[in-house]
Amino acid sequence: MASRRLENLCKHLNKSPSASFATIVREDCIGEMENRVVDDDMETPQSEDQNSRSNKTHSHPVFKYRYTRTPIKIVFTDTSAADERYGGSGDKAIIEGELIKADTNTKSVIIFMHPSGIQNLLPMPNAMARAGLHVVTCTSRYPNNDSCLVMEKVVLDLGACIRHMKEKFGYQKVLLAGWSGGGSLSSFYQAQAESPTITHTPAGDLVDLTNANLIPGDGLLIMAAHISRAKIFTEWLDPAVLDENDPSKRDVELDLYDPNNPNVPPFSPEYVKRFREAQIARNRRITKWAENQLENINEDYESVKVGWKQNKRDQAFLVSCTQADIRRIDTSIDPNGRSPTQLSDLAAENHSPVGLARFTTLRSWLSQWSYDKSNADGPKSLAKITVPVMVVANEADHLVPLSHPEAMYKAVKHDRKKFHLVKGATHYYFGQNDLMASAVKEVMIWLCDQGLLESAFLSA
DSSP: OHHHHHHHHHHHHTOOTTOSSOOOOGGGGTTOOTTSOEEGGGGSOOSHHHHHHHHHHTOSTTOOOOOEEEEEEEEEEOTTGGGSOOSSOTTEEEEEEEEEEOSOOOSEEEEEEOSSOOOTTOHHHHHHHHTTOOEEEEOOSSTTOOTTOOHHHHHHHHHHHHHHHHHTTOOSEEEEEEETTHHHHHHHHHHHHHSOOOOBOTTSOBOOGGGSOOOOOSEEEEESOOSOHHHHHHHHSOTTBOOTTOTTOBOGGGOTTOTTOSOOSSOOHHHHHHHHHHHHHHHHHHHHHHHHHHHHHHHHHHOSSOSGGGGOOOOEEEOOOOOOOGGGTOTTSSOOSOOOOOHHHHHHHHHOTTSTTSEEEHHHIIIIIOTTTOSOOHHHHHTTOOSOEEEEEETTOSSSOTHHHHHHHHHOOSSOEEEEEETTOOSSOTTOHHHHHHHHHHHHHHHHHTTSSOTHHHHO
């Protein structure tokens, strides 16, 4: 299908595929999968240099299997779904993903879900599939757009995926793999599936997890994960901003990007403490403002006066300057094997339109970004769960400091837990095939030890 579309496009443009202005080649069209199983050949570049790199990437003895991708679409009823999604889905929530698996026999499946990210082509899920494991990468109802995201609703999405894989595909054991932002999500889900307590979002909206019939996972894999979206975001938030309506009004002594700031790396412990306190204070100011705005909206909604304000249920707003992670330029803070980031690169992230929480709403802010109000806290959730937990930390991770996975591990109260540090591994393992293979091998050994995976996988 992709090749026919390419031919038609070339005819329309009266150009050949090799025209110099720009070309579309087969490997650029891997999205044209329609609804069929796609062999990994579709994802393998065709040039000699690329092929040699690809063969090298997959030559590790752990990665002995080829795999296929089966598209998955799950539709379920949620009466609140229309509140945050444009389109005609009405009271239906829609989530999509892929079952990525080799031709191996297993009754266990590993599910990756991130609050908003699409993880189909991340190295780790695909590496697990090449090792013979059955893997699902599933989006939430907010794929690549967290502006309206409500974490409690993402819990419902993960629950729908788990139920689908058990009832539709017949898997007996489900392992929740929380990668990066998926770590606190998986932990949050498991805590609510085992002992549900939440009936409303932090904004006061009804999302009753106590009556959601959530199916608990059989084990958790916490991988390169931070403790929560709200906490990591606050550690990135630019504390120099004094006025949310005018981010040019800044505290020079807290401005990492101002050459007049007398504080330079390596920063003193006193300065780091002041910096962190200012980040939390800014988050709390935004939270207080959001709560006040939401209170006004609710008053208008309940007013006897008829007007347009009665139809307003939320409010979008902009959060400027959301990347000032002091660790990125001073590697002595939360030390690990990461390299420092150029200040100019960090400044570009600080003002990028795709920064964390750049576009959000009152209700979404309280649920996912508020330091004090968000329910999705990894360590607090992990302290409540009873299933086995493995925490995998990447020692050279520049996005997730080692203190975060360590906190996740320490929060687990039972003994069926394991902490594994991958020396030298970066956040995504790009170009680190051997390190990724070693991590996958450790995961497989642990799963077998816990009775969560057939022992035949270790002898194959």
